[in-house]
Amino acid sequence: MNLNLNNVESPPIDYFNHLLDSVKSNNKKISFGHGIPRYTPNKYANINSDLFENSNSFKYTDIRGDKKLRNYLAEYLSTKLSFNVNPDENLIITPGANSAIFKSLFLLLNKNDEVLVISPVYFNYIMAIEMIGAKPIEINSHSESGFQLNIRNIANSITNKTKAIIINSPNNPTGAVYKNDDLEELFQLCESKDIKVIFDITYFEYIHSNNESNYLSLLKSFDNVIITGSFSKTFGITGLRIGYISTKSNYIDNLCKIQDTISICASSLSQQILINLIKYEQLAIETNLNSVKLSKEILISNLINIPELSWIQTDGAFYAFVKLNNNMDSWNFTEKLINSKSVLVLPGSIFGSQWKSYMRLAYGALCSDDVNEGMKRIKSFIEEIT
Numbered sequence: 001m002n003l004n005l006n007n008v009e010s011p012p013i014d015y016f017n018h019l020l021d022s023v024k025s026n027n028k029k030i031s032f033g034h035g036i037p038r039y040t041p042n043k044y045a046n047i048n049s050d051l052f053e054n055s056n057s058f059k060y061t062d063i064r065g066d067k068k069l070r071n072y073l074a075e076y077l078s079t080k081l082s083f084n085v086n087p088d089e090n091l092i093i094t095p096g097a098n099s100a101i102f103k104s105l106f107l108l109l110n111k112n113d114e115v116l117v118i119s120p121v122y123f124n125y126i127m128a129i130e131m132i133g134a135k136p137i138e139i140n141s142h143s144e145s146g147f148q149l150n151i152r153n154i155a156n157s158i159t160n161k162t163k164a165i166i167i168n169s170p171n172n173p174t175g176a177v178y179k180n181d182d183l184e185e186l187f188q189l190c191e192s193k194d195i196k197v198i199f200d201i202t203y204f205e206y207i208h209s210n211n212e213s214n215y216l217s218l219l220k221s222f223d224n225v226i227i228t229g230s231f232s233k234t235f236g237i238t239g240l241r242i243g244y245i246s247t248k249s250n251y252i253d254n255l256c257k258i259q260d261t262i263s264i265c266a267s268s269l270s271q272q273i274l275i276n277l278i279k280y281e282q283l284a285i286e287t288n289l290n291s292v293k294l295s296k297e298i299l300i301s302n303l304i305n306i307p308e309l310s311w312i313q314t315d316g317a318f319y320a321f322v323k324l325n326n327n328m329d330s331w332n333f334t335e336k337l338i339n340s341k342s343v344l345v346l347p348g349s350i351f352g353s354q355w356k357s358y359m360r361l362a363y364g365a366l367c368s369d370d371v372n373e374g375m376k377r378i379k380s381f382i383e384e385i386t
C-alpha cells in the first residue's frame, strides 16, 4: 500500500449523500450539499445524433485535447489575460479541474515539500497534496474579512520547503471573491520567493457583482503561474468531466507525460459535446448566474430570521459558509438535520478541523422554492434543538 494514503480522508460528501438517500421520509429531500449549478445543457441545447455518428467522438483525442476546443479556450483566456495563450503550447484539456489540479501538483512537488492552502479549504486540494507525499500548510482566512486572503499570514508561513500555493477565487467553500490588490500582492510575493501559484478559476464566471471581476488581467505572464479551470460549472456539465490547465509550454510538455500516463486524454465524446455547446456559452452563464443570484436572495432573507446562524455575505460561486452560533458542533448538527428534516448541509470541519462550528450551504443546484423550504426546515430544526 502507498503509505501516503493513510493520511488521506475518505471522500466526505459521499457519506452525507448516502445518509440522505437512506432517510425514510415523505418530505421532499433537499440537498445543499454538492456544488453543482441548477441548469444543465439539455435545457438549452439540443445534443443531436451527429455526435454519435462522428467516429472521432469514440477515439482518443490529442493528449492536449481536441484542437477546436483548445482554439476556443485559447481565445477565451487570451481576452481575459494580458498576454496570449497559444492553443498548442499553453493548454491541456483534462478530465475535469480536479484532474488538472492533481496533475499540476504532481508536476511541481517532491516528497515533504510544503504547499500553502487557504483554510477553510476545498478538501480535494489537501487529499491530492497528501497523496503525492507533500505537506499542506493551512493558512486561515477569517469570516470577519469575508474570508479574504491574509497576505501577512501567507508571507509568515513561507519556509524553505514551500514550493507552491493553491488558491481559488471565487472560493469554494466560502464564496469569497479575492480583492485584486491582495492578489497582486500575492503574485509579487510568490514571484520574489520562487513559489508557484496554482490558480484554480473553476468559478470564474460566478461573480455576483462587477467588482474585481476580471482578475485574470492581473497576471503578467505564465512564468510563475499554473491556471486550472473547469467547464463543469460554467456550462452545467459536471458529469461530462472536462477541465483544463493553462501554463507555460515546458510545463505543458511535462504535463503531457502525466496526462498520458493517467488518462491519455479527456473523454472525446464529452469534448465533442462541449464543442457543440460553446455557442450557448453566454446563455449558460446568464441562466446559471441569474438562478444563483435569485437563490442567494432567498437564502439571505431566511438567514436574517435565524439568530442562531450568521453569515457575512460573499459575492461569488454559490456557497455560503455559515457560522452556527453557540458553538454547536456542525457534524452532529448535520447528521441530525438530515435524519429529522431530510435536508443536507455539509459540516465545516470537512474544510479544515478548526471550522467545526460552521456549515457550508451550496445553493447553486436549488430553485428558490427549495432554498426557501430547506431554510424553513433548518430554522424549525434549530428551534427544536435549542
Ligand SMILES: Cc1ncc(COP(=O)(O)O)c(C=O)c1O
Pocket: 035, 095, 096, 097, 098, 099, 122, 168, 171, 172, 200, 202, 229, 230, 231, 232, 238, 241, 242, 243
Ligand atoms: C474549487 C474547485 N475546484 C475544482 C473543482 C472540480 O471541478 P471539476 O468538476 O472540473 O473536476 C471543484 C468542484 O466542486 C471546486 O469546487
